[in-house]
Amino acid sequence: MYDVITLGSNTIDAFVYTDKNESISIKTMVSEETYISYPLGSKLLINDLDFYTGGGGTNSSICLARMGLRVAYIGKLGNDGNGMMILDELKKENVDFLGEISSLPEEKTGYSVVLDSIEHNRTILSFRGANDTLDYSKINREKLKTKWFYLSTMMGKSFEALEYIASYANENKIRVIFNPNNSICEKGAAYLEKILKNTEIFILNSEEASLLTGKNDSGKNMAALKELGPKVVIITDGKKPINCIDYDNNHYVVHPLDIRVIEATGAGDSFASTFLAGLIKTKDIEFSLKLAIVNSHSVLKYKGAKNKLLTYDDAVKIAAESKIRIEKHKIS
Numbered sequence: 001m002y003d004v005i006t007l008g009s010n011t012i013d014a015f016v017y018t019d020k021n022e023s024i025s026i027k028t029m030v031s032e033e034t035y036i037s038y039p040l041g042s043k044l045l046i047n048d049l050d051f052y053t054g055g056g057g058t059n060s061s062i063c064l065a066r067m068g069l070r071v072a073y074i075g076k077l078g079n080d081g082n083g084m085m086i087l088d089e090l091k092k093e094n095v096d097f098l099g100e101i102s103s104l105p106e107e108k109t110g111y112s113v114v115l116d117s118i119e120h121n122r123t124i125l126s127f128r129g130a131n132d133t134l135d136y137s138k139i140n141r142e143k144l145k146t147k148w149f150y151l152s153t154m155m156g157k158s159f160e161a162l163e164y165i166a167s168y169a170n171e172n173k174i175r176v177i178f179n180p181n182n183s184i185c186e187k188g189a190a191y192l193e194k195i196l197k198n199t200e201i202f203i204l205n206s207e208e209a210s211l212l213t214g215k216n217d218s219g220k221n222m223a224a225l226k227e228l229g230p231k232v233v234i235i236t237d238g239k240k241p242i243n244c245i246d247y248d249n250n251h252y253v254v255h256p257l258d259i260r261v262i263e264a265t266g267a268g269d270s271f272a273s274t275f276l277a278g279l280i281k282t283k284d285i286e287f288s289l290k291l292a293i294v295n296s297h298s299v300l301k302y303k304g305a306k307n308k309l310l311t312y313d314d315a316v317k318i319a320a321e322s323k324i325r326i327e328k329h330k331i332s
């Protein structure tokens with residue numbers, strides 16, 4: 001019996017560091033956007049290069065396993081060197097692989113090029129590859145023995161696997177947490193209906209919440225998203241306060257600490273999966289929110305989406321000493 005089975009993407013992330021890029025801002029009447037730019041026709045020597053595994057499915061499964069839970073991961077890998085690297089890492093981190101390895105040589109493992117900018121924000125060039133073709137009929141139902149499913153984003157044909165697992169969970173009384181990304185939220189609330197009606201905990205960022213509700217107010221969006229099925233809704237907003245509404249309609253506003261960010265990939269994944277780990281271990285929402293912030297801060301302080309995911313004991317120690325502020329009131 002697993003505590004959690006996660007579904008979502010896997011990638012190899014190549015982090016490219018160069019001081020040879022410029023940032024360019026383009027202003028229009030309604031917005032201002034910043035771009036990373038490189039001179040055309042030139043060859044640029046880069047300063048450094050790092051490879052790490054990434055993707056919402058593996059980030060969350062490894063986060064949960066480090067927290068001491070029994071975890072498996074469902075996703076699709078290419079039958080290639082990068083796929084084997086991901087399998088090795090899952091094994092090393094005590095995560096069982098229950099997914100599919102592609103039988104098509106041309107179907108490659110997902111890959112992302114993460115371009116660092118002078119402001120240490122980043123642009124990601126993302127190749128989804130095998131991630132988009134998971135065939136849910138190939139998932140071994142005998143192995144779906146778990147207390148929770150953690151669903152993150154799956155696109156293309158693999159989206160059907162998320163819908164399938166959400167209804168399987170409902171039929172088998174398995175609890176569901178859902179942490180979508182921007183691209184899936186762009187498709188709108190109706191597209192996610194089958195998943196949301198079987199979701200117990202829904203965690204997303206403020207931009208994703210606005211895409212689903214058409215509104216910008218996180219306070220109102222929590223209530224609107226709760227109407228779609230989830231019993232707990234958490235809206236994160238980078239360094240700005242987190243809004244959470246729980247089972248009993250308590251509203252929490254949580255203030256992340258002011259930290260120096262080294263590299264932002266994986267913050268959202270570690271936040272959502274650590275919240276779940278906290279809840280599984282203690283059933284305490286306030287404590288789980290604190291624990292989630294502590295682990296996301298640890299990830300923000302290092303390069304790579306899984307560095308440095310904390311163990312449960314270390315996260316508990318840091319949370320006990322931290323000055324994270326939480327306001328709580330009941331919504332009538």
Ligand SMILES: Nc1ncnc2c1ncn2[C@@H]1O[C@H](COP(=O)(O)OP(=O)(O)OP(=O)(O)O)[C@@H](O)[C@H]1O
Binds near residue numbers: 206238256257258269
């Ligand atoms: N600059 C920051 N300073 C402090 N904490 C941060 C910062 N950025 C993120 N966090 C922490 O990580 C949590 C999740 O971050 P965010 O809202 O950016 O999620 P996300 O957009 O889903 O991220 P991702 O792109 O990794 O999926 C925040 O609620 C906060 O606790």
Ligand SMILES: [Mg+2]
Binds near residue numbers: 180205269
């Ligand atoms: Mg996210």
